[in-house]
Amino acid sequence: MKPRENWRSPQSYVTHHRARLGERHYVTDATTKTMFFNFYEGRLRGYIDSYGNDFCLVINGSTKFNDAFVLPFKNLRDFFSHDFLDGVHRWVGNIRPDDEAIVISTDGRSKEALGHEYHNAFHLLQDAPLPLPAEPNPEELI
Numbered sequence: 001m002k003p004r005e006n007w008r009s010p011q012s013y014v015t016h017h018r019a020r021l022g023e024r025h026y027v028t029d030a031t032t033k034t035m036f037f038n039f040y041e042g043r044l045r046g047y048i049d050s051y052g053n054d055f056c057l058v059i060n061g062s063t064k065f066n067d068a069f070v071l072p073f074k075n076l077r078d079f080f081s082h083d084f085l086d087g088v089h090r091w092v093g094n095i096r097p098d099d100e101a102i103v104i105s106t107d108g109r110s111k112e113a114l115g116h117e118y119h120n121a122f123h124l125l126q127d128a129p130l131p132l133p134a135e136p137n138p139e140e141l142i
Helices: 018-024 041-051
Strands: 026-029 036-040 056-060 068-072 090-095 101-106 109-114
Touching (some): 026 036, 036 041
Parallel strands (some): 026 056
Antiparallel strands (some): 090 101, 101 109
């Protein structure tokens, strides 16, 4: 288990540690209101060549506070299928805010995966800088 404590920074954890996280994980920003993101096939291939399936796709939703989706590639590799690549060889999508579904689409087709279990799941990041942000206390969210 990785140590956690309250993360105190004017930046989100992913933004603050982006360079280091990017060495092991594919990090992309999705800071628009729709949380639009894209992952390029060529860049993804580099991570696969280096780490097999043992890395994460990180969708960083804010530069100011923790709002990231940490997707273990081994769990979602079939979701990011070749038939959903667009004309420039990337997967494009967004995170739906009402149910945290990860949606990718191309050529008028779309598919989705549930993403709530990956929201701010920093503990899934291999070789991540410590300390990791603390998980919110569910009672504090009520």
